[in-house]
Amino acid sequence: MAVSVPDLDLHAVSDGIGRREISSVQATEAYLGRIAEHDSVLRSYITVTADMALAQAKEADAEIARGRRRGPLHGVPIALKDLIAVAGVKMTSGSRVLADHVPRRDAFITWRLKDAGAVLLGKLAMHEFAFGRPVTDGAFPTGRNPWDVRRAPAGSSSGSAVAAAAGLCAGALGSDTGGSIRGPAAMTGLVGHKPTYGLVSRSGVLPLSWSLDHVGPMTRGVWDSAVLLQAIAGADPDDTSTRGATTQDYVGRLEDGARGLRLGLLKRYYVDVPGLNDEVRGAALTAFDVLRKEGATIDDVDAPSLDLAMAVWAPIMSEAYEYHADTLRATPEKFGEGLRTRIYLTALFTAQDVQRAQRLRARIGREVDALLSHVDALIFPGQATPALRFEEFPSTGFAPASIRYTAPWNLLGLPAVVVPSGFTREGLPVSIQIVGRRFDDATVLRIARAYERVTDWHRRRPDPTRWRL
Amino acid sequence: MKSSDNRRAQFDAECRTAGLTLGARDAELLYAMWLEWQPERDRLRAAAPVPEDEPWR
Numbered sequence: 001m002a003v004s005v006p007d008l009d010l011h012a013v014s015d016g017i018g019r020r021e022i023s024s025v026q027a028t029e030a031y032l033g034r035i036a037e038h039d040s041v042l043r044s045y046i047t048v049t050a051d052m053a054l055a056q057a058k059e060a061d062a063e064i065a066r067g068r069r070r071g072p073l074h075g076v077p078i079a080l081k082d083l084i085a086v087a088g089v090k091m092t093s094g095s096r097v098l099a100d101h102v103p104r105r106d107a108f109i110t111w112r113l114k115d116a117g118a119v120l121l122g123k124l125a126m127h128e129f130a131f132g133r134p135v136t137d138g139a140f141p142t143g144r145n146p147w148d149v150r151r152a153p154a155g156s157s158s159g160s161a162v163a164a165a166a167g168l169c170a171g172a173l174g175s176d177t178g179g180s181i182r183g184p185a186a187m188t189g190l191v192g193h194k195p196t197y198g199l200v201s202r203s204g205v206l207p208l209s210w211s212l213d214h215v216g217p218m219t220r221g222v223w224d225s226a227v228l229l230q231a232i233a234g235a236d237p238d239d240t241s242t243r244g245a246t247t248q249d250y251v252g253r254l255e256d257g258a259r260g261l262r263l264g265l266l267k268r269y270y271v272d273v274p275g276l277n278d279e280v281r282g283a284a285l286t287a288f289d290v291l292r293k294e295g296a297t298i299d300d301v302d303a304p305s306l307d308l309a310m311a312v313w314a315p316i317m318s319e320a321y322e323y324h325a326d327t328l329r330a331t332p333e334k335f336g337e338g339l340r341t342r343i344y345l346t347a348l349f350t351a352q353d354v355q356r357a358q359r360l361r362a363r364i365g366r367e368v369d370a371l372l373s374h375v376d377a378l379i380f381p382g383q384a385t386p387a388l389r390f391e392e393f394p395s396t397g398f399a400p401a402s403i404r405y406t407a408p409w410n411l412l413g414l415p416a417v418v419v420p421s422g423f424t425r426e427g428l429p430v431s432i433q434i435v436g437r438r439f440d441d442a443t444v445l446r447i448a449r450a451y452e453r454v455t456d457w458h459r460r461r462p463d464p465t466r467w468r469l
Numbered sequence: 470m471k472s473s474d475n476r477r478a479q480f481d482a483e484c485r486t487a488g489l490t491l492g493a494r495d496a497e498l499l500y501a502m503w504l505e506w507q508p509e510r511d512r513l514r515a516a517a518p519v520p521e522d523e524p525w526r
Contacts, residue, residue, distance in 0.1 A: 312513065341498045344489055356513060398502050
């Protein structure tokens with residue numbers, strides 16, 4: 001097979017292994033070679049598990065040679081954000097606090113991926129404890145955007161985005177508490193899927209804020225994300241939030257198209273706002289026209305209480321203070337300054353603030369549920385701006401303004417996916433976002449695929465010759 | 470409009486209530502962040518819940 005494995009999407013790698021045109025070992029070696037060549041600049045990995053990956057790949061090849069392919073992930077090299085436990089492999093969460101932490105057990109989703117035959121290339125860089133700031137130096141740099149290495153990939157699943165977009169793995173998992181899958185995916189031209197809350201187990205995944213945390217795929221294509229979701233979705237006795245998990249066939253309906261679907265555009269809250277970059281707006285509106293041409297109907301809709309979403313999200317993030325308070329008191333110097341002060345801010349909300357936030361969260365949910373009883377999904381631009389230069393990130397501030405595009409959907413636990421919808425004049429990716437009904441992740445992926453299959457943004461690759469400082 | 474002295478006193482009191490012991494730099498950074506977030510906190514406190522606004526219903 002005369003192709004460069006790192007240029008392929010996960011679908012093509014999987015097909016190549018399935019047809020035995022490439023072996024899992026060849027694919028694994030190709031990614032390890034790419035990591036060795038480029039990750040000193042991109043800084044997407046914290047730990048590369050080369051020996052383990054090659055052993056898994058050899059095992060996969062042997063099993064496939066015996067005529068037993070477990071499924072589409074068998075033999076496919078992927079990587080995990082460094083807050084998802086892999087037994088015996090260091091898990092730092094991007095923090096000096098956990099610099100030497102080695103979990104003894106796999107996270108439930110790690111076990112699921114191993115069971116599906118996936119090859120684990122390593123653990124990916126991230127913003128400290130999924131709530132820190134982008135950094136280029138120190139013990140845990142957060143990664144550089146492969147479309148322009150002077151820019152950050154956003155966060156917190158920064159390494160997952162960089163590795164998947166730059167072809168340093170076939171796909172990755174990230175986590176999302178306020179936008180940490182969808183933001184970086186949007187900044188690097190990936191599909192990023194925050195599944196329904198309670199669909200994917202978080203046992204063995206280091207928490208940031210329990211009622212807002214989600215784990216999901218970050219990949220070059222929609223099919224890739226659907227296949228990863230299929231492998232990790234489902235009930236886990238060790239995570240009671242998954243007790244009611246209703247899984248679907250995420251791949252089977254991908255090609256059903258957009259015809260007959262009703263979409264609601266959240267225009268007032270997301271499009272008619274001054275903070276939205278003109279090129280992002282233009283690309284999103286063009287993308288929505290594409291969905292219309294594909295047979296969807298689109299109407300403007302509104303949920304007025306979304307105006308309260310950021311005021312509501314912040315006090316609920318005090319769950320992070322409860323998790324870190326003891327360590328913060330004992331060893332504050334081990335936390336990065338930016339993370340430390342963000343966590344401290346959540347400690348200043350009163351009990352009434354937190355409970356009021358929970359009540360208003362219910363109100364927003366009621367309004368959005370009412371919208372979703374009339375439309376199949378909500379659509380809007382994926383993010384407010386394209387990727388920012390490192391120096392453009394403010395050194396203070398609780399959350400970036402762009403988080404309004406993502407965090408409301410963590411509050412409500414609804415499935416949300418970003419899909420590439422174009423490039424700016426400077427060559428930076430932009431995206432649209434699709435939000436669906438609870439446990440109807442299959443429909444948001446179907447809509448994303450309906451758009452993807454008539455556009456070619458997802459086929460573009462960043463230029464490795466520009467990965468120089 | 471609260472004076473900046475009053476705001477700083479309110480911030481210091483909230484830190485004490487929360488049991489935070491901060492170094493000088495952390496205190497300044499947190500104060501700036503706290504000030505910046507005030508409009509959202511005011512919005513939260515001004516939003517009058519109705520009986521239907523009940524979590525876990």
